[in-house]
Amino acid sequence: MNKVSTSIFLIFIVIVGWIVYLTNIKQDDSLTMKYYSVQELINKKSDISNIKLGGNIKPNSIEISEDDQLEAFFYVYQNQDSVKVYYYGIRPDLFTDDAEVVVSGSYSNNLITAKELQTKCASRYEGDLKNVEKI
Amino acid sequence: MISQIGSIAISLAGGLIFSSFIFLCLYKLRNDKTYLDISERSILSTCYCIFLAFFCLLNELLISNFNLQYVAQYTSYETPTFYKVTALWAGQAGSLLFWSFITSLFTVIYIFETLKKMENLKFNSYLILTFIFSFFIILSSFIANPFEPVSSDIVVQNGNGLNPLLQNFFMAIHPPILYVGFTGCTIIFVMAMAASISKNVSFDWVRSIRRWSLIVWTFLSAGIILGGYWAYNELGWGGYWAWDPVENSSLMPWLTLTAFIHSSMIQEKRGMLKKWNILLATSTYLLVVLGTFITRSGVISSVHSFTAENLGPLFFTFLSVLILYTVFWFLRRKTYLETDDKIDSFTSREGGFLYNNLILILMCFTIMWGTLFPILSEAWDGEKIYVGQSYFNQLNVPIGLVLLFLMGIGPLLSWKSTSYKVLRKNFLIPMSTSFLVGSLYFIFSVKYNFYVLVAIMGVSFTLSSILGEYYKSLKKFRKRNSNIIIATYKMFMSNRHQNGGYLVHIGIVLLFIGFIGRAFESEKEFSLSPGEQIYFNNYIFKLNSIKSEARDNHYAFMSDIDVIDDKNKLLTNLKPEKRIYFYWNSDPEKRQPHSELDIYSTIQKDVYSIFSAYDAEKNLGYFKIMINPLVNWVWIGGILMVVGSLFAFWPNRIRR
Numbered sequence: 129m130n131k132v133s134t135s136i137f138l139i140f141i142v143i144v145g146w147i148v149y150l151t152n153i154k155q156d157d158s159l160t161m162k163y164y165s166v167q168e169l170i171n172k173k174s175d176i177s178n179i180k181l182g183g184n185i186k187p188n189s190i191e192i193s194e195d196d197q198l199e200a201f202f203y204v205y206q207n208q209d210s211v212k213v214y215y216y217g218i219r220p221d222l223f224t225d226d227a228e229v230v231v232s233g234s235y236s237n238n239l240i241t242a243k244e245l246q247t248k249c250a251s252r253y254e255g256d257l258k259n260v261e262k263i
Numbered sequence: 264m265i266s267q268i269g270s271i272a273i274s275l276a277g278g279l280i281f282s283s284f285i286f287l288c289l290y291k292l293r294n295d296k297t298y299l300d301i302s303e304r305s306i307l308s309t310c311y312c313i314f315l316a317f318f319c320l321l322n323e324l325l326i327s328n329f330n331l332q333y334v335a336q337y338t339s340y341e342t343p344t345f346y347k348v349t350a351l352w353a354g355q356a357g358s359l360l361f362w363s364f365i366t367s368l369f370t371v372i373y374i375f376e377t378l379k380k381m382e383n384l385k386f387n388s389y390l391i392l393t394f395i396f397s398f399f400i401i402l403s404s405f406i407a408n409p410f411e412p413v414s415s416d417i418v419v420q421n422g423n424g425l426n427p428l429l430q431n432f433f434m435a436i437h438p439p440i441l442y443v444g445f446t447g448c449t450i451i452f453v454m455a456m457a458a459s460i461s462k463n464v465s466f467d468w469v470r471s472i473r474r475w476s477l478i479v480w481t482f483l484s485a486g487i488i489l490g491g492y493w494a495y496n497e498l499g500w501g502g503y504w505a506w507d508p509v510e511n512s513s514l515m516p517w518l519t520l521t522a523f524i525h526s527s528m529i530q531e532k533r534g535m536l537k538k539w540n541i542l543l544a545t546s547t548y549l550l551v552v553l554g555t556f557i558t559r560s561g562v563i564s565s566v567h568s569f570t571a572e573n574l575g576p577l578f579f580t581f582l583s584v585l586i587l588y589t590v591f592w593f594l595r596r597k598t599y600l601e602t603d604d605k606i607d608s609f610t611s612r613e614g615g616f617l618y619n620n621l622i623l624i625l626m627c628f629t630i631m632w633g634t635l636f637p638i639l640s641e642a643w644d645g646e647k648i649y650v651g652q653s654y655f656n657q658l659n660v661p662i663g664l665v666l667l668f669l670m671g672i673g674p675l676l677s678w679k680s681t682s683y684k685v686l687r688k689n690f691l692i693p694m695s696t697s698f699l700v701g702s703l704y705f706i707f708s709v710k711y712n713f714y715v716l717v718a719i720m721g722v723s724f725t726l727s728s729i730l731g732e733y734y735k736s737l738k739k740f741r742k743r744n745s746n747i748i749i750a751t752y753k754m755f756m757s758n759r760h761q762n763g764g765y766l767v768h769i770g771i772v773l774l775f776i777g778f779i780g781r782a783f784e785s786e787k788e789f790s791l792s793p794g795e796q797i798y799f800n801n802y803i804f805k806l807n808s809i810k811s812e813a814r815d816n817h818y819a820f821m822s823d824i825d826v827i828d829d830k831n832k833l834l835t836n837l838k839p840e841k842r843i844y845f846y847w848n849s850d851p852e853k854r855q856p857h858s859e860l861d862i863y864s865t866i867q868k869d870v871y872s873i874f875s876a877y878d879a880e881k882n883l884g885y886f887k888i889m890i891n892p893l894v895n896w897v898w899i900g901g902i903l904m905v906v907g908s909l910f911a912f913w914p915n916r917i918r919r
Contacts (some may be wrong), residue, residue, distance in 0.1 A: 159653055
């Protein structure tokens with residue numbers, strides 16, 4: 129094999145190796161996280177260290193600590209099911225009742241301890257017209 | 264009246280583009296050039312109709328014609344005139360018309376500038392353009408019509424107004440600049456397809472498409488950087504890149520286009536890599552369409568998504584047709600695109616370009632895989648997977664570092680092959696500089712990080728390699744001109760293409776310096792009452808006061824924070840605000856809170872302050888402070904990339 133062919137062979141090996149690695153990212157907890165549904169979590173008996181969950185904030189469920197406003201408990205619901213979430217930190221601007229949120233963190237004793245809390249960003253207004261009068 | 268004209272203009276554009284298709288069929292059947300000319304005029308008229316529709320919509324936005332759904336949804340009487348203009352691309356319908364508008368502009372330039380010199384590409388170019396225009400006109404006519412009136416049983420007293428987050432100068436200009444880049448890829452696709460179908464992948468073609476690529480690349484780069492700048496200054500999470508699917512969608516075509524700009528140089532110099540270049544040029548546009556599909560279909564959750572109308576299936580069909588068409592013609596022209604000339608050695612300039620291409624494509628593929636993985640996984644076994652920033656950072660950082668070194672290696676290699684002696688001579692200074700700077704970091708760093716070490720070595724290697732090339736060129740010019748300024752000027756002007764390219768590379772090196780800063784970021788969240796202070800990262804943050812006032816379109820809580828350095832000297836005064844837009848609305852859900860940041864920015868670091876919440880009862884403010892080192896280098900690097908690219912785009916005048 130000449131030098132050019134060897135180089136091409138090595139490049140080929142690297143690319144194939146890379147692709148094989150990429151197909152297995154699901155196994156690597158540091159790269160990916162599984163999205164759980166509330167139903168799945170409720171049925172789960174064991175603790176989970178790395179989860180992601182999307183849903184809406186249950187109206188009137190937000191409890192903010194009187195001593196420290198950074199500390200909050202709230203419920204996230206999907207259909208009829210809901211799960212309690214604890215979050216310490218600055219909450220996003222759009223964190224209100226019924227807002228669509230995604231939390232990530234750990235799950236233990238029917239409680240999600242969220243490390244991250246995101247709300248759906250309203251970077252596009254797609255809502256109904258606000259100032260209308262019926263004829 | 265004007266809105267009706269706009270609506271008619273869109274319908275007329277539809278009719279004209281259909282007639283273009285008919286005339287192209289007649290040309291193919293009868294082989295009469297008159298039909299091709301008529302088709303050309305039909306396409307041009309389509310473009311003019313789109314221009315008209317665009318200006319009609321602009322007029323309606325400016326006069327606040329709330330009888331139009333689009334105008335009522337994205338503007339209000341209070342919206343400043345500048346943002347009424349930018350509302351053109353704030354929503355789905357407007358942005359699609361804007362997309363067609365820029366495509367039309369490019370098409371007119373393409374017809375009058377490029378096709379004038381390349382008559383052979385006309386038929387296939389018109390055919391592909393007809394297909395692309397038809398798709399966008401169908402969308403604007405039937406799915407997302409910006410001239411759609413509001414329901415007849417209501418009167419809109421005032422529009423919703425533009426989202427406050429979008430009322431920012433950089434956000435206003437970021438989408439159109441990015442759109443110019445995206446739509447410019449249409450021409451690159453059309454040129455690549457037309458040339459391979461008509462078997463005209465000539466030297467002139469490669470020169471012409473490279474010029475198109477450079478200008479498109481400039482806009483794409485500027486759009487991406489401006490997006491990051493807006494996110495950093497407006498969104499309040501302290502970063503400029505989050506690996507969001509929509510951000511990734513803009514980066515993927517940028518990567519393939521960058522690869523194309525490099526590999527087309529090999530075709531220009533040695534006539535090689537025709538097949539590869541056609542693949543890169545076409546896939547760039549296919550990635551743009553894929554990105555548009557991601558943004559507008561809602562299949563992947565993203566903070567940027569448009570979701571009101573589901574355009575997913577339509578874009579998916581459009582993308583599928585384009586892919587099939589590309590693959591079909593690529594396979595049919597495979598033999599034509601073969602070249603006899605092969606790469607002699609991988610330690611050559613073309614070898615360097617090839618490595619660079621592979622790395623860029625590997626990066627593009629990794630990003631695409633991560634972006635699409637959630638839907639692929641769900642389709643495969645129903646499992647919903649989230650691919651976070653850690654995936655993109657962990658996998659792209661090493662690839663990016665290899666690319667950084669390659670940028671420095673490229674200029675040190677000769678065309679065809681580089682002898683060992685030349686290699687040793689050329690690599691000596693960059694390698695020594697790199698090891699020296701790396702060792703200094705290793706010895707004196709307080710917070711050691713392996714990637715930072717490699718990045719610092721890469722930055723110094725590449726920078727010394729490029730500066731060394733400039734120095735060598737300058738030495739030649741100094742022999743003829745004793746004045747260093749004149750010699751430098753002549754050196755830069757002598758080969759704008761290469762020198763512009765080097766400027767772009769220096770810009771990218773500066774970007775990497777900014778990226779290095781991310782390893783040293785720190786942040787703190789805390790609460791303070793007026794008069795209290797907190798110590799963080801060698802600074803004292805003292806809250807002087809929190810005041811409030813009602814303004815035109817929002818209510819603001821204004822904090823006043825002194826930042827005192829370790830020498831007890833007042834460094835700066837920060838005034839982050841908490842704003843409530845639509846505070847007068849009785850429905851709390853319609854009110855929109857927003858944190859207006861304040862940043863103390865220097866070349867070494869930024870002190871980034873966010874006023875997160877205010878407890879009026881306790882008179883307590885909640886804040887987040889971030890210390891972000893070296894961020895400004897990202898913007899400086901971005902500017903240099905754009906300047907360098909424009910410099911390379913400009914034709915050579917002075918020749919040696």
